[in-house]
Amino acid sequence: MIICKVIGNVWATRKEETLNGLKLMIVRRIDISSDAEHESFVAVDCVGAGIGEPVLVTTGSSARKALSIEDSPVDAAIVGIIDGSEG
């Protein structure tokens, strides 16, 4: 999983049917010990994350495990809101 920050959201009227009702958030990877600017991407929110919050994002086939409809074409999901970290 990677640590990201939620930076916005995106909407699409015409979309694959099983995506209906999913919250599509724009996220950007963050690294505690580096200032590298990362690409943003879109992840489905499964935990009620808000803009600005640091979140845990799972990618690939594992992202589908966080959805109620596992046959949805989703490759990234927000699976936790980070409260803190050490190290």
Place this chain on the structure above:
Amino acid sequence: MIICKVIGNVWATRKEETLNGLKLMIVRRIDISSDAEHESFVAVDCVGAGIGEPVLVTTGSSARKALSIEDSPVDAAIVGIIDGSEG
């Protein structure tokens, strides 16, 4: 998922059988807050996207979930046409 722009299409007469009838579009990743030039790649269009439109693209095994024939060797699919974004 990543945000891409449809930039063209590609055709292939000799191809794996289950690809017949699929629309193969050339897309390029875009990043709202960066001007980095990304590589183009080929994604199957599942939502009737046109050239120039910003789209949502799913990659990897999740892309197959957007197809009617899930056993097709497809690793990228256009699953939404983006109407707008915030943030």
Place this chain on the structure above:
Amino acid sequence: MIICKVIGNVWATRKEETLNGLKLMIVRRIDISSDAEHESFVAVDCVGAGIGEPVLVTTGSSARKALSIEDSPVDAAIVGIIDGSEG
């Protein structure tokens, strides 16, 4: 999928059993609008591609969908020979 050029082939006498009979081609990703030199990798040819031809390559678990033996440890497959592209 990515657009590649077939640049050679590779052979291996000692190999995982289910790879027997598969044609292992060396391919290199190409990008119409960039001259970046990409790494070569090895893909199984499923469509009778020849050296020098532009081809469509699927990677990851989706590559196995192009094989007759789906349990083969293959992560890249040539699934189409490109006739043309637009855009």
Place this chain on the structure above:
Amino acid sequence: MIICKVIGNVWATRKEETLNGLKLMIVRRIDISSDAEHESFVAVDCVGAGIGEPVLVTTGSSARKALSIEDSPVDAAIVGIIDGSEG
């Protein structure tokens, strides 16, 4: 698999249900023959690793094979503590 060093841990109260009870560690890839600084990411600890230890990390769908609940949205797992290496 990649060789990483455990550099910390992370906690999240609000998270996908099947992640409950899993130990989420921050790890960073290391390369014996290079000083390149790598991005940190989060992996589930399956072997009792401690901070500072060199570990073996599996990513992607294979990471789920190390968990007792295979349907958890996990894409990285610590699957071994490295005692030594040669070469």
Place this chain on the structure above:
Amino acid sequence: MIICKVIGNVWATRKEETLNGLKLMIVRRIDISSDAEHESFVAVDCVGAGIGEPVLVTTGSSARKALSIEDSPVDAAIVGIIDGSEG
């Protein structure tokens, strides 16, 4: 698949149970036409490869197809020893 060179091995006493008995080799990607130095990673040896040999490595879920226990958390496997290449 990618072409790598076996550069060493690694051992771990405490590890995920299904990894017992597997030979864990350190490999590094090589590219015939480039001198770029690649990161090393760890792959399970399925074909009896020796240090210094050029090998064919499969990554991701496909690597598990080369193992006798498919439920092992393995994401890279050596599936062939390269005898030669052309092009």
